[in-house]
Amino acid sequence: MKVLVLNAGSSSLKYQLLDLATGAVLIRGLCENIGMHDSAHRFDRGFGELKRSEIMNDHHDALQIVINTLLEPDRGPIKSLDEIDAVGHRVVSGGEYFTESTLIDDDVLEKIGICSELAPLHNPPALAAMHACLEMMPGKPEVAVFDTAFFQTLPPRAYVYPLPYEYYTDYKIRKYGAHGTSHRFIARHAAKMLGADVRDLRLITCHLGNGASIAAVDHGVAIDTTMGLTPLDGLMMGTRCGTIDPAVVTRIQTLLGYTPDQMNEIMNKKSGLLGVSGISSDLRTVEEAALAGNERAVLALELYAYFIKRYIGQYFAVMGGADAIVFTAGVGENSEYMRAQCLAGLEPMGIVLDARKNRIRSGERIISEDRSRVKIMVIPTNEELMIARDVEKIMDEVHQAEVTAEMVEETLV
């Protein structure tokens, strides 16, 4: 089965065409700076990345370029769009409507539109991509896979904010979480690596990239996560501040006369590693500056690790322990320094990192000492594969339902 996975951002469209029979990625690419003068298409058919400047006024234009590239005579991975069995779309917010991935129809499109107020930069371009697919590949099944769906299992005590309850009932202000597809992927994969059923494990999954979040996955079910109504909450990130005293916000606004939009910009784009170090939002650059003796870079790293450690402790407490802590994404997969920092001193909790294994560079791996009660794991995330697998599962269900309907009809005749 071949699945086209689309991930639309405000000015970008990422894609992969996967062949689930072999697990091969036939092509991966990115249309960037859509709607700007320097829009371009980068793609890789397995022989290295190519970049072409292309005029792309909107996501419709971008999808047309993707399709042209897929069908390029002699070089494209497919000869006809009929070879694509279905399309999977990453959707940032499904609000409270969607607890799992779903086949797209008019009702689903409408609800994703309503959820745009929760993800104003992401849901509208995803909708644009869905409509473009409907137009360019009519009749092709499309599936929506939601970042928030995995966290719809959170109990009210984890998702209700202790504000007047009406804000939740009237305005849906609550914790929704994000990165759900990645947490779901690494939780399942961790169970597979441990030779266990995910329903028998308590996992703390740490997605540490530019955006970063941690989840408590208790016996296969997400029961808490660090991101909230928006991705600003929780961990300190590349440019986001994460959890701070809410009164800091109004205090700074009063002191400096900032509007809500300006304050939002500061907390989302100018804080985190960048804000504290004053150097970069990129952990590698901050690590280099710290090594060279820059004190604010050292402080930024300490803070970053401290936030992770505190949440690991919280989720250890809410689950009454953990069987494994799993790291993924740019920082989680690559920074041995950060993994060591955030786990330092946790040996009394049965969390014992193996310094030698922590230095191993690539691939999925267990990096705890054998005596560690809690396994420490690194698993490269693969959200596209998770999306494609969801599409495959839904297509199987659709097929099964059709077969059953046919059998019922034959019986009636």
Ligand code: ADP
């Ligand atoms: P995004 O959220 O944009 O997908 P990534 O998952 O690619 O982000 O993570 C980007 C972060 O990973 C950056 O802060 C980058 O510095 C960090 N990173 C990548 N490689 C390394 C490395 N070898 N050592 C330390 N940090 C790294």
